[in-house]
Amino acid sequence: MKLLRIDASSRIESSDSRKMANQFQEQWQKNTPESSIIIRDIINNPIPHIHQKTIEGFYTSKELFNDELNNATRLSDELITELKDTDLLLISTPMYNFSIPSALKAWIDHIVRINSTFGINKESQFYGMVENVKAYIITSAGAVYNSKEMKALDFVQPYLQTVLGLIGITDITFLSLEGTTMDPEIFENTKQVVSGIINKL
Numbered sequence: 001m002k003l004l005r006i007d008a009s010s011r012i013e014s015s016d017s018r019k020m021a022n023q024f025q026e027q028w029q030k031n032t033p034e035s036s037i038i039i040r041d042i043i044n045n046p047i048p049h050i051h052q053k054t055i056e057g058f059y060t061s062k063e064l065f066n067d068e069l070n071n072a073t074r075l076s077d078e079l080i081t082e083l084k085d086t087d088l089l090l091i092s093t094p095m096y097n098f099s100i101p102s103a104l105k106a107w108i109d110h111i112v113r114i115n116s117t118f119g120i121n122k123e124s125q126f127y128g129m130v131e132n133v134k135a136y137i138i139t140s141a142g143a144v145y146n147s148k149e150m151k152a153l154d155f156v157q158p159y160l161q162t163v164l165g166l167i168g169i170t171d172i173t174f175l176s177l178e179g180t181t182m183d184p185e186i187f188e189n190t191k192q193v194v195s196g197i198i199n200k201l
C-alpha cells in the first residue's frame with residue numbers, strides 16, 4: 001500500500017489541517033505498517049507554476065520531444081507517476097479566499113494533463129486516466145459553511161471534487177474542519193468528528 005500526502009497550508013507549526021493529516025498518517029501507518037509514504041510539502045518545497053514550454057510539452061506528442069520540452073515537463077512527469085502509482089491520496093489544505101491555496105493549484109496544474117491523466121473521446125467527453133486511487137481530503141476553514149448561503153461561497157470542496165473527478169479520482173472522502181477562527185464550538189465539534197473517522201480507518 002502506498003500513500004501520497006500533499007500538505008498545502010502556509011502555516012507549518014500551528015496548522016490545523018497539517019495536524020489532522022499527521023493524525024491520519026499515524027493511523028494509516030498503524031493499520032498498514034508495511035506501507036510506503038511520500039510526503040510533498042508544497043509550501044516548504046513549492047511546485048513552480050507551469051509556463052510556456054510546459055504547456056507546449058503537454059500538447060506535443062512524445063516522439064517530437066526535444067531536450068527543452070523534456071526538461072519543461074519533467075516535474076509534471078514525476079508528479080503524475082507518483083500519483084498514478086499511489087493507492088491513497090491524502091491532501092491537507094486550508095481555505096484561502098474561498099478557494100484552495102495557490103500552492104495546491106500549482107500542483108494541480110502539473111498533474112491534470114491531456115492524454116496523461118485525462119483524455120477526450122470521439123464524442124468530446126472527458127475520461128479519467130488515473131485508476132484505483134482513493135482520496136481523503138482534509139480541509140480547514142475559518143468560517144462555517146453549513147448553510148445554503150455559506151455553501152455557495154465554498155469553492156474548495158466542489159472544485160477539488162470536479163478536478164480530481166476529471167482525472168478519474170472519484171472515490172473522495174472530505175474531512176472538514178470548520179469555524180477554526182470564528183466559532184470555537186463548531187471547530188471543536190468538527191475536529192472530534194474528523195478524529196473519530198480517522199480513528200476508525
Ligand SMILES: Cc1cc2nc3c(=O)[nH]c(=O)nc-3n(C[C@H](O)[C@H](O)[C@H](O)COP(=O)(O)O)c2cc1C
Pocket residue numbers: 009010011014015016017018093094095096097098099140141142143144180181
Ligand atoms: C490568506 C488567508 C485567507 C483565508 N481565507 C479564508 C476564507 O476565505 N474563508 C474562511 O472561512 N477562512 C479563511 N481563512 C482562514 C483559514 O481557512 C483557517 O484559519 C484555516 O483553519 C487555516 O488552516 P491551517 O490551520 O491548516 O493553516 C483564511 C486564512 C488565510 C491565512
